[in-house]
Amino acid sequence: MTFLSSIFKRRSSAPVARDRLQILLAHERTSGGDGKDDLLAQLHREIMEVIKRHVAVDQDKVQIKLDRGAHCSTLEIDVEVPGLTDAKPAEKLAATPAAKAVPQSKKA
């Protein structure tokens, strides 16, 4: 293992670090560091508001997953809605609404 992996593994890690930082900082600069929401956080909040308007949401039954990318970010909100209609108990309503390109602040 060591022989083969040493051939493939020794790719430099600095470019990875640079890319990760660029994505992260682009996001942190737009949100300004003062608690202002970025687009994804805003979407999350508003989607939850809409859902809450229609059903009583149990906070423990909500799962939120987020993955910020350079060109594409995903926000996945998974809400369990109890007894939507007659017979079926606790149906799961999965909302995966924002598999969308998120505008990134342009690189200088």
Place this chain on the structure above:
Amino acid sequence: MSKVLVVTSGKGGVGKTTTTAALGAALAKNGQTVVLVDFDVGLRNLDLVMGAERRVVFDLINVIQGDANLAQALIKDKRVPSLSLLPASQTRDKDALTSEGVAKVIDDLRKKFDWVICDSPAGIERGAQMAMYHADMAVIVTNPEVSSVRDSDRIIGMLDSTTEKAKNGEKMEKHLLLTRYDPQRASRGDMLGTDDVLEILSIPLLGIIPESGDVLRASNVGAPVTIAEPESAAARAYTDAARRLAGEKLEVTIPTERKGLFDWLFKRRVS
């Protein structure tokens, strides 16, 4: 029995976050359930070192203020399933870390995990005090360098006086972890040796982590060194330290790099 461990140092840049990630991953790989809690409100970095920076939705302050529950804020590691992360808030200020809030969160985490590892911010202010307050044991990360040793001594004093354990008249279990150690320089007499540091601080030694490029490489790619480069000298030193934390009796040695044939033939290029 779950344990709350604080990783602290006083001085910044000695390797607290690296150590938190590496020890946590090593314990989790050993089958323990582990959560890493970042207390560095406003300057979080544990998420970045763990490679989870893109996945943060909620943080410690959100949980304390009731905007999210614990399960929503915990980020599960994708490589080691028994390892989770509770990130710090990047925006709010550290006054939001209320004593009652932190106590509640730590209490809830104790019920879910074998190990709760608190990554302390540098300094001796509120964040650092909150990180250590509920701890059962402490890992004091120290570089073999005068200012780091002095700050560690200060922190040891705080662990013995301002924590919950101290206030209940109990003894805090303290362990010294020497990081960025260069055996060659120490043997030449140009770096404080292990014995010197141990004599000055007089707390038991948990391990010696040799200075290693693998640590930087691991943080570049966003993985604890014990996951990214498990065979490296630094990772083996961390793995042994984690086993000692879990109660095993192992002699403290300084692992050396194992050079593969390939590395030996073609010396690694520096770009």
